[in-house]
Amino acid sequence: MNPEILEAGVFVRYPRTGTSGTITRLVDKNGRHFAELDSTGLLYRLDQLIPAESVQKNEREIDRDEQLARLEQERSQVEKEAMEEPPNLDGACAGAG
Template identity: 45%
Template sequence: MSTDDVAVGAVVRYPRTGTTGKVLRVEVIDGRQYAELDSTGLYYRVDELIGADRTAGKVEREDRSLEDYLEKRKELKEQLEEVWEKGIDQSCEGGG
């Protein structure tokens, strides 16, 4: 897929992770083009994306509101903090 083919609304896939989504915006950052995907909210280098027409299978995405996304993020953050606090006993053990 050429960088000219990546436009807002295009459905693309990032082959390294299998992430598929619709392009929300295209921006130039440090001289490179990046596309934000609706499925993750993350930016991907345009030259590493392929068109969804070249992917196998049907792509399904769960519609979530911004509030749902923020709530899920908050829950994950709390879980990570809990694991961090409980999982580390402050000891400094070395191997061998």
């Protein structure tokens, strides 16, 4: 891995553990180059990191009307199921008393 292309703000992965995160800062200690990752706050050797693509969720946002329609559908389904089941009238106590 070419450490010159790694800089603050780059999303990287540490393959040994699968840890990934964005480089927050670069540190030189005893002649070695390290990068701190935002996900762990730990330092990783630059030559051990590889550039990675950030995983982004591609979930479609739904509007308020669609959310209300879904809730109403769920509510009516629950009410329908509740009316179909006969009530438990055997007199047994469900508690531990």
